[in-house]
Amino acid sequence: GVFAHLEMLEVQAHEAALKQEEMEEQEEKLARLKARVQELRLQRDELRAKVDLQQKGQLGKEGVVSDPAQPSARAVLEWKIRSVKAMLQIFCLTGISGKLTKRGVCFCISTAYKGTYLDSYYLDLLTKPEVKIHRHSIPIFIPLEQIAKKYLQTDIRRFLSVLSDHLNAYVGRRYQADQLQEHFSDQIEGTLQRNSLHNLLVFNYKVSSENQTFPFNVRLLYGDLCCSLPTEVTISCTPEAPAALAEMAAAHSDLFRRTALHKAFRSISGAGASVD
Amino acid sequence: MDNSICQAYEDEIQSLEEEVKLLTEMYEDCQQESTFFSDEEVLLSIKSFQREFQGEPKGHEFKSDLKAELESLETDLSFLMKFTGIQFTSHSKKTVEKKRNRTVQKHRLSGNCHSFSFQLEFQVLEMKNKESVSVVTTNLNIIMAAGEDSDVSKFVSSTEEQGSLLTFFRSLSSCTEWYEHRRCTFLHFK
Numbered sequence: 001g002v003f004a005h006l007e008m009l010e011v012q013a014h015e016a017a018l019k020q021e022e023m024e025e026q027e028e029k030l031a032r033l034k035a036r037v038q039e040l041r042l043q044r045d046e047l048r049a050k051v052d053l054q055q056k057g058q059l060g061k062e063g064v065v066s067d068p069a070q071p072s073a074r075a076v077l078e079w080k081i082r083s084v085k086a087m088l089q090i091f092c093l094t095g096i097s098g099k100l101t102k103r104g105v106c107f108c109i110s111t112a113y114k115g116t117y118l119d120s121y122y123l124d125l126l127t128k129p130e131v132k133i134h135r136h137s138i139p140i141f142i143p144l145e146q147i148a149k150k151y152l153q154t155d156i157r158r159f160l161s162v163l164s165d166h167l168n169a170y171v172g173r174r175y176q177a178d179q180l181q182e183h184f185s186d187q188i189e190g191t192l193q194r195n196s197l198h199n200l201l202v203f204n205y206k207v208s209s210e211n212q213t214f215p216f217n218v219r220l221l222y223g224d225l226c227c228s229l230p231t232e233v234t235i236s237c238t239p240e241a242p243a244a245l246a247e248m249a250a251a252h253s254d255l256f257r258r259t260a261l262h263k264a265f266r267s268i269s270g271a272g273a274s275v276d
Numbered sequence: 277m278d279n280s281i282c283q284a285y286e287d288e289i290q291s292l293e294e295e296v297k298l299l300t301e302m303y304e305d306c307q308q309e310s311t312f313f314s315d316e317e318v319l320l321s322i323k324s325f326q327r328e329f330q331g332e333p334k335g336h337e338f339k340s341d342l343k344a345e346l347e348s349l350e351t352d353l354s355f356l357m358k359f360t361g362i363q364f365t366s367h368s369k370k371t372v373e374k375k376r377n378r379t380v381q382k383h384r385l386s387g388n389c390h391s392f393s394f395q396l397e398f399q400v401l402e403m404k405n406k407e408s409v410s411v412v413t414t415n416l417n418i419i420m421a422a423g424e425d426s427d428v429s430k431f432v433s434s435t436e437e438q439g440s441l442l443t444f445f446r447s448l449s450s451c452t453e454w455y456e457h458r459r460c461t462f463l464h465f466k
Contacts, residue, residue: 033289054306098359116412
């Protein structure tokens with residue numbers, strides 16, 4: 001009896017001590033967090049004031065402002081480094097950028113559709129004893145070897161230019177197909193079929209005539225790999241379709257040949273939603 | 277109850293840390309963009325840098341890294357300008373908007389490609405989402421001092437209309453290949 005009772009009291013005391021420890025830890029943690037919040041709030045308010053002052057100083061001044069305090073040599077160098085880095089980033093926007101390496105150059109080819117920048121591809125070249133591709137991230141369905149065979153040894157600029165044409169056309173075609181799926185999925189019946197190179201697109205879409213809807217089947221072939229518009233458009237409809245539809249098919253066919261796919265769809269559907 | 281107070285503090289800490297980071301970047305961007313040092317000033321700074329840390333082995337490696345970094349970047353830049361034929365003569369940018377996942381910068385760029393000199397203004401919008409960063413250029417304004425060449429002005433207005441900065445530069449660069457023969461044909465990219 002007594003021993004059991006003593007044991008029970010011990011256990012209770014132990015548990016009470018643990019609870020006490022836990023509570024103290026919790027309180028400490030809360031206090032730390034609270035202090036951190038106040039520290040950060042102060043930091044944030046100071047920064048806000050600094051930035052506001054900066055903005056006010058900028059009002060009406062379009063030109064350059066030099067720091068009233070004499071800047072350290074280190075500050076000047078750091079400024080210059082950031083400045084040159086910004087210029088190198090601009091080169092990325094031009095389509096060809098790169099960095100010299102120990103054994104050659106690593107080029108970066110950027111792609112874009114109008115103003116939207118898409119994928120970038122890398123090409124690591126060795127330049128001695130002759131120009132050779134060391135590593136690259138060009139997709140396998142782009143005829144890199146063919147283009148390299150033709151231009152790499154004789155004219156690197158031309159090589160990059162032709163490769164860039166292929167890559168930009170490919171991402172352009174892919175972008176159009178993606179936009180079509182994203183914005184006009186309700187008009188597309190079934191799936192949009194496309195190959196890796198995106199030079200062949202097949203899909204069905206609905207057209208309406210005389211209060212009835214008919215399916216049109218479209219086959220777009222992009223014969224010129226450096227172009228993001230199709231060279232061949234085949235639109236077919238069901239044999240029971242009214243004659244007026246044949247005219248519509250011809251008009252659409254012409255539209256697809258001349259205009260970007262998602263833009264063509266926009267004019268077909270007359271949708272108000274802005275795309276691209 | 278304690279746990280929810282803890283969580284509230286932790287959430288506020290995270291949001292404050294993000295805000296502090298953003299404000300710091302804004303401050304530094306603005307400092308960078310409103311300052312200008314000429315090439316002579318930069319050269320003088322490099323020299324004074326080297327003088328300061330000569331004979332101080334401990335600080336020397338760290339400090340000379342800055343000089344080496346600058347030299348490496350300038351070598352890359354001059355290589356690109358020579359290779360593409362596009363020489364940038366001046367560049368200024370201004371951050372007009374900076375939020376957690378959205379940055380807008382205005383750029384003014386001038387340069388030349390052989391005898392064709394250009395001035396551009398454009399905006400760059402960067403948006404961060406979970407997986408990636410998207411970059412879009414807008415408000416492209418091209419001024420090209422190439423005289424009354426109608427092909428050039430047609431080309432310029434078409435790329436300007438499409439907002440295609442990339443097309444402008446690609447065409448400009450490839451144009452210089454033919455320029456050697458004193459004839460320049462601009463391809464009309466769609």
